[in-house]
Amino acid sequence: MNLRIPGPTPLPDEILAAHGRQIIDHRGTESQAMIKTITSLIKRMAGTPGDVFLMTSSGWGGVESILVNTISPGEQVLALTAGHFGDVFGKMASTFGANVTYLQFPDGHTIDPDAVSAKLRTMHDVKAVVMTHNESFTGAINPLQAIASSVRANSDALLFVDSVSALGAVETNMGEWGVDALSTASQKALMGAPGLALVAVGERAWAAHTKCKNPRYYWDWNTYRDNMKMYTTPSTTALTVIYGLARAAELIEHEGLPSVYARHERVAAFTRQRVRALGLELFARPNGYSPTLTAVSMPDGVNSDDVRTLARAGGVEFGSSWGRLQGKILRIGHMGQTSEADIDDAIEVLGDVLQQLKLR
Numbered sequence: 001m002n003l004r005i006p007g008p009t010p011l012p013d014e015i016l017a018a019h020g021r022q023i024i025d026h027r028g029t030e031s032q033a034m035i036k037t038i039t040s041l042i043k044r045m046a047g048t049p050g051d052v053f054l055m056t057s058s059g060w061g062g063v064e065s066i067l068v069n070t071i072s073p074g075e076q077v078l079a080l081t082a083g084h085f086g087d088v089f090g091k092m093a094s095t096f097g098a099n100v101t102y103l104q105f106p107d108g109h110t111i112d113p114d115a116v117s118a119k120l121r122t123m124h125d126v127k128a129v130v131m132t133h134n135e136s137f138t139g140a141i142n143p144l145q146a147i148a149s150s151v152r153a154n155s156d157a158l159l160f161v162d163s164v165s166a167l168g169a170v171e172t173n174m175g176e177w178g179v180d181a182l183s184t185a186s187q188k189a190l191m192g193a194p195g196l197a198l199v200a201v202g203e204r205a206w207a208a209h210t211k212c213k214n215p216r217y218y219w220d221w222n223t224y225r226d227n228m229k230m231y232t233t234p235s236t237t238a239l240t241v242i243y244g245l246a247r248a249a250e251l252i253e254h255e256g257l258p259s260v261y262a263r264h265e266r267v268a269a270f271t272r273q274r275v276r277a278l279g280l281e282l283f284a285r286p287n288g289y290s291p292t293l294t295a296v297s298m299p300d301g302v303n304s305d306d307v308r309t310l311a312r313a314g315g316v317e318f319g320s321s322w323g324r325l326q327g328k329i330l331r332i333g334h335m336g337q338t339s340e341a342d343i344d345d346a347i348e349v350l351g352d353v354l355q356q357l358k359l360r
Helices: 013-019 029-046 059-070 084-095 113-121 144-154 203-209 221-228 239-255 257-277 304-313 340-359
Strands: 002-004 051-056 076-081 099-104 126-132 158-162 181-185 196-201 293-297 316-318 329-333
Touching (some): 002 329, 002 340, 013 239, 029 051, 029 196, 029 239, 051 059, 051 221, 059 126, 076 084, 076 113, 084 099, 084 158, 099 113, 126 144, 158 203, 239 257, 257 293, 304 316, 329 340
Parallel strands (some): 002 316, 076 126, 126 158, 158 181
Antiparallel strands (some): 051 196, 181 196, 293 329
8 A cells, every 4th residue: 555644654664674573671771772863863853952752652742741841821822823733732732721822824824924923012921832833734834943033033932843744854943943842753754653752842941841830740851851861761662663763763864864854845846746737736825835745625526535535446545634624635645755656656546536536
């Protein structure tokens, strides 16, 4: 099956083989060495000398850890959103007692840094701004560096980022840009299996942590920091995921981060070219095309769920849509070790499916 969903991604053979190893001591020297390899790479990907924690959970577990370690009930949070995952970040902050204000943009659009500046100038005592870097609901990537600049110029707010479908595919620099914490996950551009959140924490987020009144136990950064001094985790490490992710880190280091980023851009551009050749329109706006997935608008009278069903019979699994975009778009994942040949095969099947539906 040609898996073209926006994660989990297909595993390269070397990583797949790594997952088949026998279990080892999750606090032994071999496990520690693998965790050190992984965290070293994540620090470089995130552009931070600060802490990186490995948490056995989905990427959203990492996002939740950011909130419960920094935001107290009643504090002001500005949620920037241009799609489903941005919405979820804001809702999660509300769940833990934050007073959340939303700055919303239409699906397919990107967050406007000037609008962020204008909004912040009307607000007072904003503790944090939360946002999704790459909105995989719509196939649009937000201009994180420019948004961070707007936040810094107009407030003292912390900036927290859901980078689940971005980190590892697009250049990110927490330290230079002013991002205070972010969460990503093992199963996207990092080329691992699902099961790990990876959270990078800056100094300003740690300062907020000392004053935060939200309860936490499993997510408490203090315990993760204490364990990371020995390259271990507070609870049992997801060892099989660690095996694969450590091998993925070696492959990424061998290729080099600039080449990895360039490859994602190249394959994304190829995907858009092939989609347009079928006469289809892209859902995201031109200034925000994602390097990790492409969302395709369906022609009138065509439901993307029907397309997915027929494509699956042809050996290709495209990404689903849901909620307000149910049936309206098709999502094509191209993060991780995806080649033009993988995309070519998928688009050929997509063209055949559209022809079948046209002839019905």
